[in-house]
Amino acid sequence: MxxxxxxxxxxxxxxxxxxxxxxxxxxxxxxxxxxxxxxxxxxxxxxxxxxxxxxxxxxxxxxxxxxxxxxxxxHQRSREVLVSEFDEPGDFEPLSPPGVSREDGSLKSRIARHDLKKALEALPAHLREVVLLKDAEGFDYKEIGRLIGVPLGTVMSRLFRARNQLKRHLKDYESGPFSVTDRPGVSGGERDV
Structure with missing residues (x-):
């Protein structure tokens, strides 16, 4: 220096x-x-x-x-970028679903965060990177473009595609055979097992 x-x-x-x-x-x-x-x-x-x-x-x-x-x-070591699966509390959690606080320890919240994490992992790396830079880190479109070296329009289209894929994945989780409302111990759909 x-x-x-x-x-x-x-x-x-x-x-x-x-x-x-x-x-x-x-x-x-x-x-x-x-x-x-x-x-x-x-x-x-x-x-x-x-x-x-x-x-x-x-x-x-x-x-x-x-x-x-x-x-x-x-990059030479690994062609596919994955979000790490941390087990300890306080480790990296990129986002929480809307209406779910990171500090909320309820079963429904943990399931929602798990589903969001799985949906993020399902995104291609180039889409996941853009959505996390925008929604988790708060960068604007121009800053993201400069960071990853792509034009503004590419950032916008990647973010649009990423959010649509996330919505689709989360909708699949929600309506799947073990949806949030059908899981034991979750309000709105408690069942005797």
Missing amino acids: KNKDPREFEETTLPFLDSLYRYAALLTGDRDQAEDLVQETYLRACRFFDRYERGTHCKAWLMTILRNIFINQY
């Missing part, structure tokens, strides 16, 4: 650590690889912090570095 205060680097970049980890977990599907990817991202960002333009979107800059490192180092 030429002519840059290390404290400035920390103050500028550390607030995005959790977002970077979630994105790395999405890309790698593995906790250890996600941690390594975030560490490499911070090392590279520190090395090139003199190129960062103050006042620009630091989170997008860091996510771009992370994605480029992933493509360069990890």
Whole structure:
């Protein structure tokens, strides 16, 4: 870091650590690889912090570095990007279905989150990435386009297709043989088993 205060680097970049980890977990599907990817991202960002333009979107800059490192180092190992299946509470959960809080521990909420996770995993990687960047990380269309290197129209069409596929998958889960309302112990359809 030429002519840059290390404290400035920390103050500028550390607030995005959790977002970077979630994105790395999405890309790698593995906790250890996600941690390594975030560490490499911070090392590279520190090395090139003199190129960062103050006042620009630091989170997008860091996510771009992370994605480029992933493509360069990890893409050769695995052609398919999967969302990791974490078992411990507090680990990566990209989204919660509408009306379901992440903190809600009820059976119905856990089933809804599980169904959403399965629906996300069913999406092709290029669609899953766009919907998670938009809906979980809050990036706008232009920022997503810059992050993943595609035109604005492509981002919009991918997001549209991703959301439609998610709706279709979630509708299939809801109306399947063990739908949310038909599962034992779930209000609205409790049965004796």
